[in-house]
Amino acid sequence: MKSSIKPSAAAQQPMIVKYVETTHNGIQSQTLARYAIGYVLRGTKCIYNGDKRQILNRGDVFYIGVGRHYVEDIPDGGQPFEQILFYYTPADLQRILLHLNITYGLNISNEHLCERCNGHAHVAMPGWNALRNFFANTNNYLRDEDFRHDETAENIKMTELIYLIVSHEDCCLKSKVLNNADAAKENFEQIVYDHIFDDVCVEDLAKQTNRSLTSFKKEFQRHFQMPPHRWYIKQRLMHSRLLLISTSKSISEIGNECTFPNTSHFIKLFKKEFRMTPAAYRNTHLGSRMQRQPEEENEADLLREAL
Secondary structure (H helix, E strand, O other): OEEOOOOOOOOOOOOEEEEEEOOOOOOEEEEEOOEEEEEEEEOEEEEEEOOEEEEEOOOEEEEEOOEEEEEEEEOEOOEOEEEEEEEEOHHHHHHHHHHHHHHHOOOOOOOOOOOOOOOOOEEEEEOOHHHHHHHHHHHHHOOOOOHHHOHHHHHHHHHHHHHHHHOOOOOHHHHHHHHOOOHHHHHHHHHHHHOOOOOOOHHHHHHHOOOOHHHHHHHHHHHHOOOHHHHHHHHHHHHHHHHHHHOOOOHHHHHHHOOOOOHHHHHHHHHHHHOOOHHHHHHHHHOHHHOOHHHHHHHHHHHHHHO
């Protein structure tokens, strides 16, 4: 069992991990290098997308794609927050799907189309009976030290989980998982996510993904539902928002950390995206105790310069 450890990009992580949080640490930024299917055992989990928040409770199952995510894990009263995550790569998924098809003749189809999950990096839904029983059983296995060091046992459990999902009726979770079977898609996404805070042009990104500029832009639009420049700005603004409500860093420090060219430009873009200045956003979410009057006056001057 892993306690108070956040999912990271470490490739040496095991396939199945239980996370336990005893304290409420607020909104946290996480970056995943592998896809993940998770289950809330206890407490409440919040996954943020822009200004929208999806709330997950005990018994909910969720999918999270590669890249950066903003989550909040909330313990239940005096009891810790607990979740189980299964990590996998497209190669893992391809191997399992092939095994299910050859060994059991499983005919897998995916006709799910829905605006709710299209373009989103995460989805969540209540777990059905078979899935809830599966995770309860997995939780018992994770108490066994031998199981947690047995790669074969992990692969068997992962195969069982994938079977339960792909044999279920069409839904957002099933659709997201099956879409991960494309290794080329994962490579494209990983390169895009790796450069969120880098000063890199679209032409260089196209070269790194072995695509022409036109092909890269079209594929980017299909993946992320918006042009590259706009998407990168949005990701940096989302990260700046987290820093505003989770740190005491100044507006200029946050703008610099999120790689905006100057503070006035950062404020202008933030106001356009969230309809308020960074200082106002911080004040709204944390109260006036986190906001110093000199900083607000300085920000007002910088905003006037930007307009």
